[in-house]
Amino acid sequence: MLTTCPLDCFDSCSIEVDSELNLKGEKTHPITNGFLCHHLNNFHKFPRILKPTCRGEEISLDESIDILKDKLKTINVDKTLYFKGSGNLGIMQSVTRKFFNDHEAVIAEGSLCEDAGVAGIEEGRGASLVLSPLEVAKSEVVVLWGRNPSTTNAHMLPALKGKTIIVIDPYKTDIAKGADLHVSVKPRGDIYLALLLARAAYMDEMDDEEFIEQRCENFDYYIDFVNSKPIGFLESRAGVSLIEVDKILSLIKGKKVSFLVGLGVQKYSFGHSVLRSIDGLVAMLGLFGKEGCGVGYISDSAFGYKTPFSGTKSKTTPLPTVDFSKYELTFIQGGNPANQLPCTPKVKEGLKKSNFVVYFGLYENETSKMADLIIPAKTFLEKEDFKLSYGHEYIGRMPKISDSDIGISEYELAKNLTQEFGFESLKSEEEYIQSTIESNSTLREERLISKTYENLPYEKEFYTDSGKFEFFDDFYDEFGDKDRDEGFYLLSAKYNKSLNSQFQTEQFLHVPISLGLSDNQNITLSNGKYECEYIVKNDENLRDDCMMLFSGHKHSNMLTPHAISEEGKCAIYQELKVVICEK
Numbered sequence: 017m018l019t020t021c022p023l024d025c026f027d028s029c030s031i032e033v034d035s036e037l038n039l040k041g042e043k044t045h046p047i048t049n050g051f052l053c054h055h056l057n058n059f060h061k062f063p064r065i066l067k068p069t070c071r072g073e074e075i076s077l078d079e080s081i082d083i084l085k086d087k088l089k090t091i092n093v094d095k096t097l098y099f100k101g102s103g104n105l106g107i108m109q110s111v112t113r114k115f116f117n118d119h120e121a122v123i124a125e126g127s128l129c130e131d132a133g134v135a136g137i138e139e140g141r142g143a144s145l146v147l148s149p150l151e152v153a154k155s156e157v158v159v160l161w162g163r164n165p166s167t168t169n170a171h172m173l174p175a176l177k178g179k180t181i182i183v184i185d186p187y188k189t190d191i192a193k194g195a196d197l198h199v200s201v202k203p204r205g206d207i208y209l210a211l212l213l214a215r216a217a218y219m220d221e222m223d224d225e226e227f228i229e230q231r232c233e234n235f236d237y238y239i240d241f242v243n244s245k246p247i248g249f250l251e252s253r254a255g256v257s258l259i260e261v262d263k264i265l266s267l268i269k270g271k272k273v274s275f276l277v278g279l280g281v282q283k284y285s286f287g288h289s290v291l292r293s294i295d296g297l298v299a300m301l302g303l304f305g306k307e308g309c310g311v312g313y314i315s316d317s318a319f320g321y322k323t324p325f326s327g328t329k330s331k332t333t334p335l336p337t338v339d340f341s342k343y344e345l346t347f348i349q350g351g352n353p354a355n356q357l358p359c360t361p362k363v364k365e366g367l368k369k370s371n372f373v374v375y376f377g378l379y380e381n382e383t384s385k386m387a388d389l390i391i392p393a394k395t396f397l398e399k400e401d402f403k404l405s406y407g408h409e410y411i412g413r414m415p416k417i418s419d420s421d422i423g424i425s426e427y428e429l430a431k432n433l434t435q436e437f438g439f440e441s442l443k444s445e446e447e448y449i450q451s452t453i454e455s456n457s458t459l460r461e462e463r464l465i466s467k468t469y470e471n472l473p474y475e476k477e478f479y480t481d482s483g484k485f486e487f488f489d490d491f492y493d494e495f496g497d498k499d500r501d502e503g504f505y506l507l508s509a510k511y512n513k514s515l516n517s518q519f520q521t522e523q524f525l526h527v528p529i530s531l532g533l534s535d536n537q538n539i540t541l542s543n544g545k546y547e548c549e550y551i552v553k554n555d556e557n558l559r560d561d562c563m564m565l566f567s568g569h570k571h572s573n574m575l576t577p578h579a580i581s582e583e584g585k586c587a588i589y590q591e592l593k594v595v596i597c598e599k
């Protein structure tokens with residue numbers, strides 16, 4: 017049978033499952049091309065939670081649900097919090113949100129991931145559409161800008177073969193090592209680099225006058241704004257020289273260029289402006305809506321679709337800075353906030369104070385260890401679902417393939433609670449799934465795709481009120497005006513054997529060789545408020561002003577800030593610098 021990988025990943029692989037539940041990539045799927053990655057190749061090896069527990073004691077599934085119901089009935093809805101992570105991106109995962117919305121509990125809303133960048137994209141383009149590997153394959157040049165597909169997007173790699181590759185990343189990634197050009201931008205410097213590129217491209221008359229005239233708004237203000245920034249200032253903020261800028265421009269001039277932008281560029285308070293600056297450059301070059309061109313980011317997978325479960329009766333609280341201590345009942349599904357939320361000292365303090373924490377998930381993790389009640393989930397093979405992709409146009413069905421005595425599905429749990437509380441009954445799973453698929457899908461060679469991609473992205477329109485691309489003409493960088501020289505940027509990147517904190521994580525602090533530290537030595541870092549000890553690994557791929565932790569490291573968020581982006585309610589992991597504490 018066929019299903020789809022549930023994980024938070026660009027590729028949404030199509031999977032063949034045999035009668036023994038062995039998983040293989042579907043050979044004829046245009047994106048999956050017959051291979052899966054480490055996570056799904058080893059899926060059955062990772063130990064899952066088998067039994068519900070309450071304060072450490074094993075209980076039956078019915079008992080666990082009775083305890084949850086009792087808490088829901090006795091605790092005030094204003095003191096009840098719903099928090100959902102991104103462990104499984106199936107549409108049906110949010111059915112529990114519907115229950116908590118009907119119950120009028122508080123819903124943690126916002127993003128640990130891409131939403132600062134999305135906010136900027138929506139300001140300029142109106143919607144964040146996918147740039148599929150099938151389109152990237154038609155490019156002549158690919159710019160990997162704060163994105164690392166060899167780890168995070170393996171099914172993009174075939175599309176990069178034979179192309180001119182430019183990597184813009186403070187870390188020398190594996191692809192950067194073999195690239196035509198690697199630009200080791202200063203962290204937080206991408207907006208200045210985008211402006212510098214725009215300025216130099218304009219001087220070189222690379223602006224696409226026809227495209228700008230017909231399809232864009234506000235170009236005159238934009239170019240005045242770009243030209244008002246002194247070149248030396250832009251070079252120093254970007255950490256990139258005009259010579260390197262000229263090299264980039266000479267490689268992309270007159271070519272079909274895809275810009276694949278990742279999380280790296282927007283882990284900052286002004287992340288929305290960074291994406292807007294990159295989009296501005298690309299629009300000025302006239303590279304939207306044309307074959308083999310455009311900007312691809314972590315896109316809006318549900319664009320054009322009518323998704324169920326997004327009721328708005330409830331109050332909300334911003335997810336990246338949620339204060340768990342305010343809640344007497346905290347329900348956490350499919351996430352690991354005690355590891356993945358910024359500023360985990362504060363998160364853990366809050367979880368300790370929250371009277372009753374429920375963890376509904378597949379694996380033991382830092383959060384399950386702090387939970388009062390643990391309810392095991394079913395795996396994606398054991399429940400009905402389907403998935404839209406943020407990296408390509410194909411829609412993935414996820415039918416129930418096997419039975420299991422372990423755990424409960426999100427749908428069954430929500431149905432049970434909905435009945436108990438006398439709320440309007442849920443529709444059948446099939447109804448939710450079918451109506452969502454029908455709301456915006458069509459067939460391409462007998463496979464379901466999103467109708468949005470019958471045309472090239474933005475070929476016909478931008479999705480702004482004017483229908484045109486809107487250039488920006490200002491931004492605010494508070495941090496940039498403070499002392500930028502002291503301490504180290506603490507980068508965070510994804511690890512090839514983990515999916516954030518799931519599966520196999522890595523436990524080192526990567527440091528630049530120039531520091532002269534020894535491998536496996538312990539050092540303590542501080543962000544001015546909290547300190548944390550780490551084990552060192554020398555890494556020749558780092559700039560001298562950077563250190564790096566992989567997402568999922570047990571202390572990856574001990575020193576990240578309790579703060580939120582200016583736009584998009586998004587976490588901003590790299591806003592602060594850290595210093596080494598002298599012993």
Ligand SMILES: Nc1nc2c(c(=O)[nH]1)N[C@H]1C(S)=C(S)[C@@H](COP(=O)(O)OP(=O)(O)OC[C@H]3O[C@@H](n4cnc5c(=O)[nH]c(N)nc54)[C@H](O)[C@@H]3O)O[C@H]1N2
Pocket residue numbers: 024025026129130161162163164165167168169184185186187189201202203204205206277278279280281282314507508509510511512513514515516567590
């Ligand atoms: N194997 C694996 N795959 C994954 C994941 C995983 O955990 N493991 N996570 C999935 C998820 S949730 C997401 S959101 C995607 C993310 O996918 P990506 O965006 O590709 O992932 P990141 O590793 O967060 O960031 C990419 C690069 O940004 C660089 N970077 C850091 N700071 C800056 C900066 O200031 N400027 C620039 N230009 N670059 C910078 C990092 O060095 C890194 O190489 O990947 C998904 N795929």
Ligand SMILES: Nc1nc2c(c(=O)[nH]1)N[C@H]1C(S)=C(S)[C@@H](COP(=O)(O)OP(=O)(O)OC[C@H]3O[C@@H](n4cnc5c(=O)[nH]c(N)nc54)[C@H](O)[C@@H]3O)O[C@H]1N2
Pocket residue numbers: 024100101102103104128129130279349350351352353355356357358376377378379380381393394395396508509510515516517518566567568572573576589
């Ligand atoms: N320092 C730092 N922090 C980061 C990042 C970073 O790069 N650096 N990346 C951020 C990003 S991009 C993201 S997307 C977030 C991700 O943060 P989280 O959403 O917390 O993701 P995971 O760590 O993958 O934890 C997901 C959990 O979901 C559970 N799960 C899996 N499948 C199912 C299921 O079908 N049902 C249920 N109920 N549970 C399931 C598993 O038990 C797993 O432990 O982290 C963010 N945090």
Ligand code: SF4
Pocket residue numbers: 021022023025026027028029052053054055056170171
């Ligand atoms: S590459 Fe991504 S979608 Fe494919 S199996 Fe791995 S995690 Fe799943």
Ligand SMILES: [Mo]
Pocket residue numbers: 024128129130
């Ligand atoms: Mo993410």
